Amino acid sequence: MDLDLRKLRYFAALAEHRHFGRAAEQLYIAQPVLSRQIRALEQELGCTLLLRTTRSVQLTPAGESLREEARAVFATVDAAVRRVNEVARGVERLVVAFAPGLHVSPAVRAFAAVRPEVGIELFRLNWWEQDAPLRDGRADLGYLRRPFDETGLRAVPVGAEPRVVCLPTTHRLAGRRELVLADLDGELVLDAQSRRTSSVEEKFELIAVGHGIAMVPLSVALSYSRPDLVHHTLADAEPVESCVVVAEDCSEPRVLDFLAVALRTLGEVPDVGRGE
């Protein structure tokens, strides 16, 4: 059913020593116990992890893989236990998510000046996960671009920026000063549907090699600009609003405090869009 972390720890030690006897010794258990537990782990996972002879123990590819995965698992578990204990001891944490291209750090610094005791974690959203982390609790607060599903959330607009189109420098439209949507007729526009790219950087890479063009908010074009791409404002495209977002039912002071600071700070800052 559930992976047994004890068995995983045993496996990690064995993968290190490549020797049942010495691994068992380090684990303060008897060698036959280790044999049995590893065998049980192999059965639970449904694959062979080690090739044993009486003279050598070597990892299979699956074993090598599990050895790496075990690192990640223990890191996650240890961090979880540590953070829960911190919260129990009264340490406050705040997870702030932000869409690519939006700059939260001014707000973070301003908040840190007011509530230095709150530990801040930043969390760059990928473009396909807008509001999701706010709903499932991975983030306390978000700095997002509209549109997204706002039901159950409190979204306060803090600015707007024009849309631009990103083109390779070699593109026929690259030299034009300003474009309108109609100019893009017949172009292959990369979007969520056409191909699931995993990051803004990847999307821009695709544009650079001529796989298409893309419409993005100006701040994205500015933050991830490259020498082989140009961008032009689309005069007749709707501007993009950015919002600070919290769960509607949120009443935790540290979150509301950050919200207040963020609205002040991000509102004050001139839109990145006017910086061009």
Place this chain on the structure above:
Amino acid sequence: MDLDLRKLRYFAALAEHRHFGRAAEQLYIAQPVLSRQIRALEQELGCTLLLRTTRSVQLTPAGESLREEARAVFATVDAAVRRVNEVARGVERLVVAFAPGLHVSPAVRAFAAVRPEVGIELFRLNWWEQDAPLRDGRADLGYLRRPFDETGLRAVPVGAEPRVVCLPTTHRLAGRRELVLADLDGELVLDAQSRRTSSVEEKFELIAVGHGIAMVPLSVALSYSRPDLVHHTLADAEPVESCVVVAEDCSEPRVLDFLAVALRTLGEVPDVGRGE
């Protein structure tokens, strides 16, 4: 000792239902079992997770925290089991790490054309972890900038780029065409020692608000450029070499194949440095 994932799953269900009876029902166990296991979990963690009365069960802050952490733990564990099984079934994976600003995707696409059956995972390194992920097995292959600890690694140079200095647009040197190292005398240069920033973006944010300036490879300045920063080539600074790196003892075909493709592809591509 080890966190018990079974107890954690019980807790997750209880946190969902906020009712011992119904949570136990969903878990197909008896209510007293759940009571006892949750109590044991609280003891193991050393903190109270729930405030119970006969009419209500509510989470403490530590409980709320654990509820979120549990998500991450199960996601990690599930992914681990899935990937190990994939490897056992013969699915090949390759983890490619790259330093900020370096573009691996041309190599990735070229490799995907040759060995489409190998799943590729990209992994953007933070600036303080250069070669570490190659040593501990988190990555099979790296695209790094010198210098780094090359013992036990095979590093093949694939290009060089000039160093630039990043300044706020308001800086006294911002208007100068080309600079030399001596021009920076008396400036506060942000580096690894002066402050441990967690990402390039953060470092640039610090520069933008006037906390200092920084010397970075040109490709970093280009990839993370912002309208409120400028960069100038440092005429007399050593250029930065970038390398493709694998473990010296690596003999796995998929890694060596990628290495071959990468050397061809990244060598061919004109240096990002000449793109300016």
Place this chain on the structure above:
DNA sequence: TAAAAATACTCCATAGGTATTTTAT
């Protein structure tokens, strides 16, 4: 007083131990 969590106890699955056998070099 009634709904719900906690306690008391019993049972059994399984982790762990010791003694011994098997196996590959």
Place this chain on the structure above:
DNA sequence: ATAAAATACCTATGGAGTATTTTTA
């Protein structure tokens, strides 16, 4: 022949069950 892993068998911890008590809204 021997080092090392596997097997056999035993013990005991702790997970799960049923019956019952305690608690508070």
